[in-house]
Amino acid sequence: MSSQPLNLPQRPRRLRRTETLRKMVRETTLSVDDLIYPMFVMEGEEEKVEIASMPGCYRYSLDLLLEEIAEVSRLGINAVALFPVIPENQKDDTGTESYNPEGLIQETVKAIKKAVPEILIITDVALDPFTTHGHDGLVDENGKILNDQTLEVLVKMALSQAEAGTDFVAPSDMMDGRIGAIRTALDAEGYINVGILAYSAKYASAYYGPFRDALDSAPKFGDKKTYQMDAANAKEALKEIELDIAEGADIIMVKPALAYLDIICQVKAATNLPVAAYDVSGEYAMIKAAAQYGWIDEKKVILETLTSMKRAGADLILTYFAKEVALMLM
Numbered sequence: 306m307s308s309q310p311l312n313l314p315q316r317p318r319r320l321r322r323t324e325t326l327r328k329m330v331r332e333t334t335l336s337v338d339d340l341i342y343p344m345f346v347m348e349g350e351e352e353k354v355e356i357a358s359m360p361g362c363y364r365y366s367l368d369l370l371l372e373e374i375a376e377v378s379r380l381g382i383n384a385v386a387l388f389p390v391i392p393e394n395q396k397d398d399t400g401t402e403s404y405n406p407e408g409l410i411q412e413t414v415k416a417i418k419k420a421v422p423e424i425l426i427i428t429d430v431a432l433d434p435f436t437t438h439g440h441d442g443l444v445d446e447n448g449k450i451l452n453d454q455t456l457e458v459l460v461k462m463a464l465s466q467a468e469a470g471t472d473f474v475a476p477s478d479m480m481d482g483r484i485g486a487i488r489t490a491l492d493a494e495g496y497i498n499v500g501i502l503a504y505s506a507k508y509a510s511a512y513y514g515p516f517r518d519a520l521d522s523a524p525k526f527g528d529k530k531t532y533q534m535d536a537a538n539a540k541e542a543l544k545e546i547e548l549d550i551a552e553g554a555d556i557i558m559v560k561p562a563l564a565y566l567d568i569i570c571q572v573k574a575a576t577n578l579p580v581a582a583y584d585v586s587g588e589y590a591m592i593k594a595a596a597q598y599g600w601i602d603e604k605k606v607i608l609e610t611l612t613s614m615k616r617a618g619a620d621l622i623l624t625y626f627a628k629e630v631a632l633m634l635m
């Protein structure tokens with residue numbers, strides 16, 4: 306710290322005098338390159354259904370999704386994170402549809418690679434969209450999550466996504482050991498260039514509510530607290546990222562983002578890997594709702610919120626605002 310003689314007045318406002326000056330000394334900038342757009346795909350044709358608790362976000366049938374992704378790519382967004390809406394009659398106890406080589410996600414990846422080859426694809430690895438019980442893992446007759454048996458299914462799922470042509474698999478299930486199991490299997494099958502974006506510090510959060518509406522994937526019993534992290538813990542986040550890095554993660558993620566800026570900051574300081582933050586559905590819904598009431602200036606709040614995530618240390622942000630922000634930054 307430099308010290309000034311006390312008789313000279315300190316005038317930090319000097320650097321805030323004009324917009325040009327403020328731009329010149331700005332420490333953090335938000336760019337379209339930082340954004341990853343999460344999108345929902347469903348079966349059918351010519352269908353686009355708005356998610357009630359996420360105004361401005363839709364479930365798209367594949368044909369319309371492809372048009373939307375072409376538009377998203379034109380706006381300069383580099384990557385999409387895909388989530389499938391699985392019909393009830395394709396769900397079962399063990400999530401077998403998750404590794405169907407002709408499943409919704411697999412077919413979607415193949416179609417995007419043909420239609421919009423320049424966009425990067427990130428596919429979610431977790432069982433919750435595919436299980437009747439809505440949990441991310443296999444469950445025994447007493448409702449206990451079966452960690453190691455789940456890994457076998459997650460590996461099949463990741464391999465089927467790699468086979469379809471995904472760029473990154475993103476395990477969001479929080480089972481112990483899944484990054485290592487998936488990396489080992491991908492390498493063994495020759496998918497050395499398929500990356501892993503690990504949901505490393507994923508908290509058991511009430512902010513996921515609107516997303517579970519979107520996929521109709523809320524757990525039918527219990528909660529996710531035996532696998533997702535306790536909101537009160539920070540050191541545990543550092544332990545989780547250390548393990549995921551050792552097991553072969555390429556990018557690590559903190560989720561949710563807004564209520565966990567301190568975690569993003571600590572994680573960033575603890576690793577040289579790129580850090581992603583997931584600005585989740587509930588964070589999106591809160592801003593949209595307040596804006597609909599006219600209580601906040603939506604655009605300014607969106608930019609301020611996403612800038613805070615970058616300032617905290619996020620290199621990448623998964624956000625449902627991605628398309629709107631890309632337009633704002635043009």
Ligand code: PBG
Binds near residue numbers: 515
């Ligand atoms: C599924 C998954 C969830 C989200 C991303 N992947 C929900 C959950 O864990 O229950 C939430 C994303 C959001 O709220 O935007 N494993």
